[in-house]
Structure formats: C-alpha cells, structure tokens
Amino acid sequence: MSRVTVDPGRCTAYGICVGIHPEVFAVPPGSPVAVITRDVLSEDDLEDVEEAVRACPAQALHLIEG
Amino acid sequence: MSSDNDGIVIVGASAAGLSAADGLREGGYTGPLTVLDEEADPGYDRPMLSKSLLAAKEHVAPAALRTRDQLAAKQIELIAGHGAKGLDIDRRLVVTNCGEAIGWQHLVIATGVTARPVVTTGGTPLPTLRTRGDLAAVRLLATSGEPVTLVGGGFVGLEAAAALRSRGVDVTLLCANHLPLAGALGDAIAIWLHGLHLANGVRFRLGSATHRVAETPQGYDIHLADGRAEQATNVLAGIGTEPATDWLVGSGVQLDHGVVTDAAGRTNVDGVWAAGDIACRWDQSRRRHRRFEHWTHAIEQGRRVGLNIARGEATAHDAVPYVWTEQYGLTLHMLGERRPGDTDIVVEGSITAGDFVVVHGTDDELHGATICGRVRALRTLKKLLRARASLNDALGSAASA
Ligand SMILES: Cc1cc2nc3c(=O)[nH]c(=O)nc-3n(C[C@H](O)[C@H](O)[C@H](O)COP(=O)(O)OP(=O)(O)OC[C@H]3O[C@@H](n4cnc5c(N)ncnc54)[C@H](O)[C@@H]3O)c2cc1C
Ligand code: SF4
Numbered sequence A: 001m002s003r004v005t006v007d008p009g010r011c012t013a014y015g016i017c018v019g020i021h022p023e024v025f026a027v028p029p030g031s032p033v034a035v036i037t038r039d040v041l042s043e044d045d046l047e048d049v050e051e052a053v054r055a056c057p058a059q060a061l062h063l064i065e066g
Numbered sequence B: 001m002s003s004d005n006d007g008i009v010i011v012g013a014s015a016a017g018l019s020a021a022d023g024l025r026e027g028g029y030t031g032p033l034t035v036l037d038e039e040a041d042p043g044y045d046r047p048m049l050s051k052s053l054l055a056a057k058e059h060v061a062p063a064a065l066r067t068r069d070q071l072a073a074k075q076i077e078l079i080a081g082h083g084a085k086g087l088d089i090d091r092r093l094v095v096t097n098c099g100e101a102i103g104w105q106h107l108v109i110a111t112g113v114t115a116r117p118v119v120t121t122g123g124t125p126l127p128t129l130r131t132r133g134d135l136a137a138v139r140l141l142a143t144s145g146e147p148v149t150l151v152g153g154g155f156v157g158l159e160a161a162a163a164l165r166s167r168g169v170d171v172t173l174l175c176a177n178h179l180p181l182a183g184a185l186g187d188a189i190a191i192w193l194h195g196l197h198l199a200n201g202v203r204f205r206l207g208s209a210t211h212r213v214a215e216t217p218q219g220y221d222i223h224l225a226d227g228r229a230e231q232a233t234n235v236l237a238g239i240g241t242e243p244a245t246d247w248l249v250g251s252g253v254q255l256d257h258g259v260v261t262d263a264a265g266r267t268n269v270d271g272v273w274a275a276g277d278i279a280c281r282w283d284q285s286r287r288r289h290r291r292f293e294h295w296t297h298a299i300e301q302g303r304r305v306g307l308n309i310a311r312g313e314a315t316a317h318d319a320v321p322y323v324w325t326e327q328y329g330l331t332l333h334m335l336g337e338r339r340p341g342d343t344d345i346v347v348e349g350s351i352t353a354g355d356f357v358v359v360h361g362t363d364d365e366l367h368g369a370t371i372c373g374r375v376r377a378l379r380t381l382k383k384l385l386r387a388r389a390s391l392n393d394a395l396g397s398a399a400s401a
Helices: A014-018 A045-055 B013-028 B046-050 B068-075 B130-145 B155-166 B187-199 B296-309 B377-386 B391-400
Strands: A003-006 A062-065 B009-013 B035-036 B075-081 B082-090 B092-095 B102-103 B106-109 B113-115 B147-152 B171-177 B202-207 B210-216 B219-224 B229-233 B234-237 B239-244 B259-261 B273-274 B279-283 B288-290 B322-326 B330-336 B343-350 B355-362 B366-370
Touching: A003 A045, A014 A045, A014 B113, A014 B322, A045 A062, A045 B113, A045 B296, B009 B013, B013 B035, B013 B229, B013 B296, B046 B130, B046 B155, B068 B202, B075 B202, B106 B296, B130 B234, B147 B155, B147 B219, B147 B229, B155 B187, B155 B322, B171 B229, B187 B202, B187 B322, B187 B330, B187 B355, B219 B234, B219 B366, B259 B273, B273 B296, B330 B377, B355 B377, B355 B391, B366 B377, B366 B391, B377 B391
Parallel strands: B009 B035, B009 B106, B035 B075, B106 B273, B147 B171, B147 B234, B171 B202, B259 B279
Antiparallel strands: A003 A062, B082 B092, B092 B102, B113 B239, B210 B219, B219 B229, B279 B288, B322 B330, B330 B366, B343 B355, B355 B366
C-alpha cells in the first residue's frame, strides 16, 4: 500500500500539492506544513500524487510505494 | 562537463530543465548529464516572487528547487553562472559566455522567458519581476513609502498589486483591457476580481495600453494610447514575456515566438529538444503550436522530454493545463483554457462570495474551469477535461457531487 509523506523541515505550506490533489493534501489555516489527509493511497490517487511530488518547489514530498 | 559528444546537456536549471534531468534519470539514462544556467544561483520557487516573498516584511530568499545533495545523488552536474551564447548543431556544441564549448548527444533547451521590457524615452528599462535579483529591487520599491504604478494587469501585475497593498503601499494599476484577466476568467469572475482589488484600495486606469514612458525629475510621465497621461513616482512593468531565444538565433533550430517543437518536445534538429515556457509545442487539441507559461506544465513537460530521450520514445505531453494565482489570500485555480466567446456557468457556490466553481465552454464543449475555495472540485474537473467531456457532463457532475 502506497503512502506519501511530507518533510516538515522543507515544506513551506504554500499548497501547490493541494491544487493538484486536494483529497490527499491540505494546508489547514495556520498550519506551518501541509498535512496528508489520506493515509493509504488508491490506484486512482497515484498519478496526481506523483505529479504533486514533482511539482513541490521544496521537494518536500516523498512517495513510499508499497 | 565533457567536450565529447556523448552526454546530455540541458540549458536552463529551473522548473523545466531540472525536471528534464530528473526525467532522464527516472527513464534509466546513466550517462553524463550537465545542466547550465546563466544565473549564479538558479532554480528557485519563481511563482513566490510576486506573492508571499514580495508581501513579506523581512527579505526571504526564494526556496531552492534542489539541494546540492539531491543533484549529487542523481549525478546531475549543475554549472551555474555559465550562460549559453551559441549553438552549433553540426558539431553538436553549446558555446558559453565563459568561452567553453560543451559537446552533446542530446540537448534540452529550457531557457524559459524573460519579462518583456518597457523602455523609457530616455532609454532606461523599467523594473520588472522575473528573477531573484528583480525581487530585491522590487522590495526596495515596497519599502520606499512612495506610491507604485504597475504597468500591466496580467497575473504578475495583479499579484504584485495585492502584495504591495498588504504592505500599505499606494498602488495604481494601468491595464490595456477593459477588465484585468477578462479573457482568461470571463467577465463575471474578472468583475469580481477587479472589485476585490478596488475594495483593497488599488486605483485602476483601465482600457488603455501604455504608449510611452518619459522620465521626469519626480519619476515618470506615462502616456496612454488614448491620450491620457499618468504621473508616477515608482513603476513596475508586467506586460508579458519574451522567450529567451537570443542564443539560438541563426543556429538552425526553428524559432517562432519560442522554440518550435512537436507534441513530444522534439525540435526540427535531431537530438535537440525544448521544454517549459520557451517551448512552442504542437497542441493536438487546438491544432496549432503554442506556449504555456505555467509551473506544473514546465515540470511535467520537462520530465516528459527527459523520459523520451532516456527511453528513445516520442510520447506526447498532453496534460490538462493548470495554473493558479493568489491575491489577497484567495487562490484561484484554472484548469483547461477558457476560449474567446465561451459561456461561463457557475456550477457551485457564488462568484461574489469568492467561493465558486465556474465552468467555461461553448455549446456542448467543456474548455476550462475556474475554482476559488472549493478545491475538491479540481480533480473531478481535471478528469472531465482530460476525457474531453461536454459542458453538460460538467454540469451533471456538479449536480451529483
Ligand atoms: C513572478 C512570477 C509569478 C508566477 N506565478 C505563477 C503561478 O502562480 N502559477 C503558475 O503556474 N506559474 C507561475 N509563474 C510561471 C512559472 O514560474 C513558469 O511557468 C516557470 O518558471 C517556467 O519554468 P521554465 O523552467 O520553463 O523557465 P524559467 O523558470 O524561466 O527558467 C529558465 C532558466 O533558464 C536560464 N537561462 C535563460 N537564458 C539562459 C542562457 N542563455 N543560458 C543559460 N541559462 C539561461 C534562466 O536563468 C532560468 O534559470 C510565475 C512566473 C513569475 C515570473
Ligand atoms: S507543495 Fe510542497 S512545500 Fe508546498 S505545501 Fe505542498 S508539500 Fe509543502
């Protein structure tokens, strides 16, 4: 089962990832980092999550495939 | 760096160039990989220049797109501060402004665009906002306590207006169109956005292009095409961009408002590819060559070119265009592309409330969507656009959501 993690030391909480997959990523008001709102990713999530990993300007996202 | 012609050279170490490098490694290319960039410290979060980095009270440097370790782990050699000055397609060499001649087997052109200059009658270019260096200059305008006049009402101009207003700067915006961004958003959303700027204290001069800018002892006299004149103390110009193709003129690579490529990113020269803002790519759905100047497009197209080279393929890049803009803390997301004459239909929420999903299309074709607040609609609409769904499908999906 694949999942994605955020590196809190790198994330700037601006939320480009949210624009690409809003059901997996969120930046709650006031949060200093993006949060993952779906622990286990489905097949359907993968393409957009992979795009978010690439689009993140801070390279703060990591996909752990399983 | 090698003088042999066995490696791959990427010119431009920003969104597209770095993604092409990653795509090459992802696709299994293990040979030499060099990325050149004329900037001393290239590859940073460019979209933030007109947003939080301009609004911030303290100077914050834009985030670097890659760390040294990330590049080293993938054996990507970054040569910063070396610009490409010429290209020899017969001998397969890139010539740099430092006098090197770097050989390549494949070359990726990813030099992006530069801000289109506005030059005063005295020959001085007005400040623009495209690079790390520009940010430092524009931040000085923001702290001067003096009013700023923005020439141009595109995304960068509007974002800069919002960022400067958040710092209490007096802002006047000159825009050639009757409403800023009306073509991209449709009148209804553009009217709301204009109102948002008015409510935040921006003054507008709409409907007239800037014709001529003259320097005066106090600043500038800006003459508009309709005969009006505007006095300005400080100015910032944002009237569009020009592809950074100077170094390619006469090289044999086909240029036409950018570097002309097929859908896979190949130019007319074997082994030479282009990606990102500079690429004027064949768009199958619109049946013409065109450029996109969007962050995720540069990344995804750059990666696709890298994969194509590594795998010996020519797979087209045909993702649904996506761009966002942030003004006064609200983010507008735009998917696909609104076309002239499109109908704009609110499928969720309300435009005046700044919380909406609007679809754009004609008859039964869905062309695009603009979303503010209701981000959950983004993926549904992206999938509908990818599937070339109809406007009715989009209306139906909203009803069932
Ligand atoms: C202020 C601003 C705000 C933006 N906001 C958004 C936004 O909110 N959303 C969005 O989707 N997009 C936004 N964009 C657009 C986005 O930044 C671009 O689409 C993206 O940066 C394009 O990447 P690129 O790699 O193609 O080109 P660029 O980022 O322009 O990079 C080109 C690189 O090539 C280098 N170079 C140029 N000439 C040479 C040469 N001769 N030799 C060597 N190197 C050279 C440059 O130094 C640069 O590093 C914004 C752009 C700006 C300027
Ligand atoms: S795109 Fe990257 S830096 Fe931005 S919020 Fe998402 S994880 Fe954080």
